[in-house]
Every structure is written in C-alpha cells, then in structure tokens.
Amino acid sequence: AQSVTQPDIHITVSEGASLELRCNYSYGATPYLFWYVQSPGQGLQLLLKYFSGDTLVQGIKGFEAEFKRSQSSFNLRKPSVHWSDAAEYFCAVGAVGNDMRFGAGTRLTVKP
Amino acid sequence: DAGVIQSPRHEVTEMGQEVTLRCKPISGHDYLFWYRQTMMRGLELLIYFNNNVPIDDSGMPEDRFSAKMPNASFSTLKIQPSEPRDSAVYFCASSFGGRIAEAFFGQGTRLTVV
Numbered sequence: 001a002q003s004v005t006q007p008d009i010h011i012t013v014s015e016g017a018s019l020e021l022r023c024n025y026s027y028g029a030t031p032y033l034f035w036y037v038q039s040p041g042q043g044l045q046l047l048l049k050y051f052s053g054d055t056l057v058q059g060i061k062g063f064e065a066e067f068k069r070s071q072s073s074f075n076l077r078k079p080s081v082h083w084s085d086a087a088e089y090f091c092a093v094g095a096v097g098n099d100m101r102f103g104a105g106t107r108l109t110v111k112p
Numbered sequence: 113d114a115g116v117i118q119s120p121r122h123e124v125t126e127m128g129q130e131v132t133l134r135c136k137p138i139s140g141h142d143y144l145f146w147y148r149q150t151m152m153r154g155l156e157l158l159i160y161f162n163n164n165v166p167i168d169d170s171g172m173p174e175d176r177f178s179a180k181m182p183n184a185s186f187s188t189l190k191i192q193p194s195e196p197r198d199s200a201v202y203f204c205a206s207s208f209g210g211r212i213a214e215a216f217f218g219q220g221t222r223l224t225v226v
Contacts, residue, residue, distance in 0.1 A: 032212045043116070043203055043217030044155075090155065094212030099168070102155040 002027050004093045006103035013081050014111045021076040021106050023091030027098075033074040034092040034100070035065055044090060050074065061085070086110045118204050118218035125225055130192040133221045135204030136185055143211055146179055146189050147203040149220070155203075160211060161187065167211075194225045 005024045013019050025031055032051050036044040048059025055067040065076045074091060088107050094100035117136040125131050137144050146158040159169040164181045172179070176195070181187040191198055201222050205215040 034214070036217075041219070043205075043219045044215075045217070046214050049214060096212070098212070099157055099160075100212050100215070104154045 002093075002095075002098060002101060004091055004101050004103040006089075006091055006106050008106045009104070010107045010109065012109040012111060015083050016080050019076075019078045019081045019085070019108070021089050021091075021108070023074045023076065023103060025072055025074065025091075025093045027072075027093055027095050029095035029098070032094045032100075033065070033067060034094075035059065035063070035074070035076045036090045036092060036102075037061075038088045038090065038105075040087070047076070047089075081108075081110055083110045083112065116204055116206055116216050116218035118202075118221050120221060121219065122222045123224070125194055125223070127195055127225055128193045129225075130190065131194045131198075131223060131225075133189040133202050133204075133223070135187045135189070135218060137187070137204070137206030138208075138216055139185065141206035141208045141216070142184075143207045143209075143213070143215075144181060144187050145205040145207070145211075145215060146187070147205065147217075149201045149203060150199075158189070162211070191223075194223075196225045199224050 003026045034049045035047040038044045047063050048057050050057045050067045088105045090105045091103040119134045145160040149155045158171045159179045161181045179189045201220045203220045205217045207213040207215045
C-alpha cells in the first residue's frame with residue numbers, strides 16, 4: 001500500500017539551530033517527492049521537489065532535502081532556523097499513475 | 113497571476129443548509145484539486161479535474177458533496193445538506209501538466225457548521 005509517514009508530529013528548535021524533518025514513504029513505483037510549508041491561516045506553498053537526478057535538492061528559504069532510495073526517505077533540512085520558519089511542514093509523494101499523497105504534517109516551533 | 117483564489121475565506125452555517133465553496137485556478141493550469149484538511153484526518157484529496165472534466169471523485173465522503181467545473185477558470189464544491197462533521201478547511205489547488213506536478217494552493221475556506 002502507498003503511504004507517507006512523517007514520524008514527528010511536533011518539533012521545537014531554537015532559533016539559529018539546525019533542523020531536520022523526517023519523511024518516509026512506501027511506494028511501488030519511482031516516487032516524485034515534495035515538501036510543502038503551511039503558515040497559519042494560509043495554503044500550502046512548495047518548498048522543493050525531487051523528480052530525478054541529483055538526490056540533494058535545494059529549495060526556497062534556504063531549505064534542502066535529500067532523497068535516499070535505500071531508506072525510502074526524503075528528509076528536509078535547514079542549517080540555521082529563523083523564527084519565521086515556524087509553520088507546519090508536509091511531505092508529499094506521488095508516482096506516475098497515482099495521486100499525490102500528503103503526510104500528516106510536522107509542526108515546527110522556533111524558540112527565541 | 114494572483115494565484116489560486118478561493119471564496120469565501122470563512123463560512124459559518126447552520127446544519128442542514130447548503131454551502132458552496134468557490135475556486136478560481138491559476139490561468140493556464142489544466143488540473144484542479146479539492147482537498148479537505150482536518151486535525152483528525154490531515155489533508156485529504158476529495159476530487160480532481162483535468163481540463164474541466166472530473167477524473168476521480170473517490171475521495172468525496174458522501175453524496176452530500178458535489179463538485180463542478182463549468183469552465184477552466186471556475187470550480188465549486190457544494191455540500192447539501194451540511195453537517196457539523198463537515199467543519200474543516202477546504203483547499204483548492206491547481207497544477208499544470210499532471211496530477212503529480214507542483215500544485216499551487218489557495219488560502220482555503222474555513223467552514224464551520226453549527
């Protein structure tokens with residue numbers, strides 16, 4: 001069965017600290033991978049995507065993610081978190097012939 | 113382009129009333145999606161259209177829900193009659209080129225059924 005798992009419901013980091021949000025997937029086909037961010041009261045905005053090629057992808061707002069096929073993971077990272085990064089983050093996975101599925105989301109809190 | 117535009121932003125209605133949510137996708141996009149977001153179930157795909165044609169409505173929870181896309185620039189999601197358990201944030205999104213292409217989301221409609 002196709003699934004997307006974000007193991008962490010809520011993460012708190014201090015401003016300036018590094019961040020890693022986890023995403024694991026189970027898909028039968030080659031996956032297309034996305035990370036979206038949702039600020040309070042807003043819709044989802046695409047941070048980055050992976051379709052093929054270099055497994056380390058750069059996105060907006062200083063985020064990056066690495067696709068690891070052997071671990072079925074697509075973790076999101078940022079070297080230094082800013083207070084404005086506080087939001088909910090969604091991993092999404094799709095494949096040719098299938099719909100895009102979203103994870104349950106990880107809420108990020110940034111401490112001053 | 114102004115992005116995906118949804119209206120209203122907030123809707124409060126009484127149980128049993130009809131509710132209509134509206135969406136204007138980004139011009140040129142050929143896919144339109146309706147999602148529902150709740151704390152319990154997260155983000156669920158309700159239905160999507162390709163070139164104004166409904167392709168998959170398997171996510172529509174009940175017959176009380178219906179969606180239309182009369183032209184490339186407008187879609188509606190209707191709930192009739194509404195129930196308290198329909199309370200959620202409803203998002204419209206559009207994309208170009210495929211159902212797993214980058215989706216652009218509207219700001220959502222927060223529906224409260226009392």
